[in-house]
Each structure stands twice: as structure tokens, then as C-alpha cells.
Amino acid sequence: MVEKLLRNHASVRKYKDYTLSREEVSELIETAQHAASSHFVQAYSVIWVTDDKKKEELGRLSSNQKQFETAGAAFLLCADFHRLQAAGKMQDTDIMMDTTENVLVGTVDVALFAQNLVIAAESKGYGICYIGGVRNEPAEISRLFDLPEGVFPLFALTLGIPDQQNDVKPRLPVAAVLHENEYDSSKYEGLLKEYDQTMEDYYVGRGSNQKVANWTKSMADFLKTPRRSHMAEFLSSKGFHLK
């Protein structure tokens, strides 16, 4: 049942010794491509990292070296307007990619594609992990994979046969993310207190890595300092000027 599959998702960061074949990878990509795409621009590219040295380097640059070591496949997911530039050239047309709008279009396109890939993979028994850490060093990673103008790395994905599986973390109460007809922030304090208690109970009781923590405290700690302040400048170097 699809709903059960979706509700069972938890990141996997350690995999059994198994490498996905070219055929399997190709099939997963083709399935993932059936996600919706804004005006059918299909503004994404995948770098499948099979070279051991590059895999190690990508792991190091994204602060996730360990999981790349055991992954059955490692992908760098990129927003891509370079291919659209190529399409434009074939029609003697300069395309306009230089807008915040197109950064959003590319980002959504990548994410819908990736989530399809993830679900296809999980339906076959693989585990996965999204790695936003590639945005720690986007310029170096771009050089490592020769990413041209119009292409920026958004996240990586590792996948493989799970060797260790995390527990499924309780999500925010539905009422905290679902509003009806108007945004209602008056409910947050009550709901987040309730959720903090849920998360405290979860962190104390889970199978491994127990800790005393709750959600609002984790979020406050995580977001009290600005993160990855280089992103606007990096995107500009790739031809996306966010004006």
C-alpha cells in the first residue's frame, strides 16, 4: 500500500554491500522523470557518481563522507537551465534564465523529480538519504563535476540496501501545518508545546542515539545563526542574479 510506504520513510545512512546496476539506475531515473514539471521545462540534471575518488570528495565536501562509502548509488541533483540554453540555441533564441523565478522553478523541478526517485527506490526496498550538505561547498562541487553556467547543485542522494534504519520521527501535528481559508498563527503555541512533548518522548525512547531534546529548542539552536550565506553569490556565479 502506497500510503504505508510513504509513512515508513526514514533516512538511511549506512548501506549493505551492494552496487546498483546501470539498468537499475536508468530505470529509476526514467520513473522519476514522470514527475510534473513547470511548463514542462524539465530543469534538472543528475550526476551519477561512480568514480571512487569523486565520491569520496563529494562526501568530504558535503560533510557526509561515511554514507558515501557504503552507498549503492550516489547522485548529485542539480537545477539545470543549461540544457534549456542549448534548446534555445537550436532555435536561435537567447533564453532568459536570470531571475529568482527560475531559481524557484529549477528547485521545484529537482525536488519533485527527486521525491519520485526516492519513492520508486523505497518501493524496491532501498533506503535513501537526502544531503543538503552539498550547499556547504557549492562552488567546489561545481568544479568537481564541471557544472556549467545555468546549473547549480541542490542536494545529493545516497541510496542502497539499508544496513541500519532510523525510527520514523513523529511529524508536526496536522493542525500545525494545515490551515483553512486563512493562515492562523494563533494556534502555534499550544500545538508546538504538545509537539515538543511528543518529540521529547520519542528521543528518550527511540532505539538508538537517545537524547533529551525537543523540536522548538532544536529549531531555535539550529536557526539562531545565519546559514550558508554564500548562496546568493554562488547562484550569481552560475548566472542567476536574484534581483
Place this chain on the structure above:
Amino acid sequence: MVEKLLRNHASVRKYKDYTLSREEVSELIETAQHAASSHFVQAYSVIWVTDDKKKEELGRLSSNQKQFETAGAAFLLCADFHRLQAAGKMQDTDIMMDTTENVLVGTVDVALFAQNLVIAAESKGYGICYIGGVRNEPAEISRLFDLPEGVFPLFALTLGIPDQQNDVKPRLPVAAVLHENEYDSSKYEGLLKEYDQTMEDYYVGRGSNQKVANWTKSMADFLKTPRRSHMAEFLSSKGFHLK
């Protein structure tokens, strides 16, 4: 089979007369929430639009009035750092959301959540349509639903029992989106010519709305003028300064 479900996706813009119940909506949202989220920030909110006047207005503002008229449920999907600000306040902490990075984090979080929602809905026989048109008038839409600082609308989703179903459009060849170890643009001209032929054949032969068109021409026409150039200024009005 999950792969078959994913590969059968096509937008649905006309629905049969059926309104989703509160229970069904709640179940779909809860399933969707199990998507991955960057550092578990869960930076999304959904406005479920049940008010007929607001639904009509959202349709008009996003240039998609017709499908809102028949949809069994209509959702506005938003990136949300406002709830994280509320979490910060509960911990006497100011959170830093003012970065391009957080626009990407929120956008990815919304998209992964939405794609889970879409797949859960499609697995139950519903059809869906993503509507990026909400970014035509993001400021007016924000006023319509009282979206506070830290929240921006990314797209809408309509869903319901399909009354008309589009054919599944052929996607780019796998080789055009999959690179190995380094980005390779030398292959585009050949692959895109091949794909143009595939799309020409598809558009001429499909069940309805036949036309003479190909992909590179559609893309060149679509992207030759800048689109939604107001997005950076709009995001800034919501507290995201893309510097």
C-alpha cells in the same frame, strides 16, 4: 505497483462532482508530512481553500479559474518560516531566516511534501494539477489568505476524481538528464533533436488538442522573455532578502 503509478502521472484539470471530506484531507496531509525535511525544519504550510469566494479568487489570480471550479480539494502550498519564528520565540531566540539558503530550504521542503501528497492522492485514484500560476500574483494571494512574514506561496494543487485525463507526455531521454561523474553538454544537440521528433509525433497523434510543436521550440518561445520578475521583490516583502 508503485513504478507504474508514478509513470502514469498526467495533469488533470477537470474533475467529477466530488468533494473530499475533512478526514480524507487530513489523512493525505499526514501521509505527505512523512517526506524528508532539511534538518527537520518542516518549513511548509497548506491552506485548504473551502470558501467558494476565495477559491474563485485564487483561480482568477493564478489564471486557472476553470479547474478550481470542479476540484474536489484545492490547496495553496507555502514555504513557511513563520512557524519557526514562533518556535524561536518559545525559546527566547530570534531565528535567522533572511537568506537565499532558507528560500531554497523552504522550497525543497514544500515540493517534497507536495509530491508525497500527490502520490498518495493518485494511489487512491484521484488526479491532480500543480499550479505555479500563484506566483503571477503572490502579493494579492498573500493578502487573500493572510500570509504573514516568513510565509510565501509557491504553488497550488487541485485534486479530485478525473473527468478528463491528459495523455502521459514523453519525457526527455534518460541520457539527456543523467550524467556520469561529470556534466556533459556535448550530447545535447543530438539528443534534443531526437526528442523534438518524439514530441512532434506525440503532439500530432495524441487524443485531444493535437498541434505541430516540438520541445526546443516550445522552450525557446516560453523562455525568450523574462518571467515573473517581481519574485525577488515579493520575497523581500516577506522577509527573505536574497543577498
